[in-house]
Amino acid sequence: MFSLSDLRSSFTATERSSRTYTTIEATALHESVPPDRWCITRSDLKYLGQEVRKAIQSGKIRPPDDGSDDFQASDTRYGPSIYTVTKQHIMPVTAQFGKVSWALLQHPDGLDCDLFISHAWQEGVFEFLSKVLHSWPADARHAWCCMLANPQNLDIGSLLQSPSSSPFALVVLPLHGVARHLALSPYMMQHLLLVSGILFFNLLE
Numbered sequence: 001m002f003s004l005s006d007l008r009s010s011f012t013a014t015e016r017s018s019r020t021y022t023t024i025e026a027t028a029l030h031e032s033v034p035p036d037r038w039c040i041t042r043s044d045l046k047y048l049g050q051e052v053r054k055a056i057q058s059g060k061i062r063p064p065d066d067g068s069d070d071f072q073a074s075d076t077r078y079g080p081s082i083y084t085v086t087k088q089h090i091m092p093v094t095a096q097f098g099k100v101s102w103a104l105l106q107h108p109d110g111l112d113c114d115l116f117i118s119h120a121w122q123e124g125v126f127e128f129l130s131k132v133l134h135s136w137p138a139d140a141r142h143a144w145c146c147m148l149a150n151p152q153n154l155d156i157g158s159l160l161q162s163p164s165s166s167p168f169a170l171v172v173l174p175l176h177g178v179a180r181h182l183a184l185s186p187y188m189m190q191h192l193l194l195v196s197g198i199l200f201f202n203l204l205e
Contacts, residue, residue, distance in 0.1 A: 021098030023154070029104055030151055037110025038103045038149035039142040042133065048102075048148070049129045051093075052085055061088045071124070078124030082147055085125045091152045099153035103145075111142035119146065 030038075055061040056073050061080055063070050069084045080088075090102050097105055104110065115137060119128055136143075 020096060021100065023099050026098035026100035026151065027154060029100055029108060030154065033104060033108075033110040035149070036113050036144065038101055039111040039113050039144050040103045040106060040148050041111070041142055042136050044103075044106050044148075045129055045133060045143075049126065052079065052089060052125055055089050056080070060092075061085065075124075076126055079126035080124065081122050082119055082125050082128060083121040086121075086147050086152060090147060094151070095153050099151055101151040101154075102148040104151075113142055113144045114140040115143035117143050117145040 052061065053076075056079075061084065062073075063080075064084060064087075069081045071078070071080045071084070079085075094100060094102055094105060100108075117132055132143075
């Protein structure tokens with residue numbers, strides 16, 4: 001029978017493990033570590049950018065056949081969409097480790113949340129990473145980011161049944177939110193403004 005302490009100690013902050021875990025172990029890890037601790041560091045984001053570039057060069061990340069993301073391999077400004085990176089890189093990589101989330105793959109004990117990062121699935125990953133890295137608050141050590149925090153290969157439907165107790169709410173809601181900073185990408189800001197406008201006009205009717 002595996003021990004959660006053994007599972008966590010198999011990873012270190014400075015060494016990327018290549019050990020594989022079962023789905024049961026990955027699920028147990030996510031159940032033991034509170035969702036608001038599924039965080040990453042600024043250096044983790046730099047590492048992700050490097051790995052995505054390598055995956056593009058090797059052909060592991062490429063434009064989807066359905067034409068939904070016609071990015072150019074030579075484009076280092078915008079890059080493939082976050083959705084494409086999640087499907088073609090984050091999910092395959094984390095699947096090799098028992099389907100644990102990318103964040104807990106790096107930090108099995110979790111990290112205290114200082115910053116909540118919001119993103120749109122259609123925005124370019126390089127543009128996103130650049131803006132986040134350049135605007136990272138000086139006093140923030142760790143950040144919660146959806147594509148990296150949530151275990152993309154696991155069924156987390158039970159965590160989303162109640163909006164007030166979802167991973168998002170545990171990080172940002174005033175009642176129990178732990179993030180001291182909130183970062184919204186330009187794409188997400190546009191979406192929020194559009195939704196706000198629709199709600200406003202619906203109230204006028």
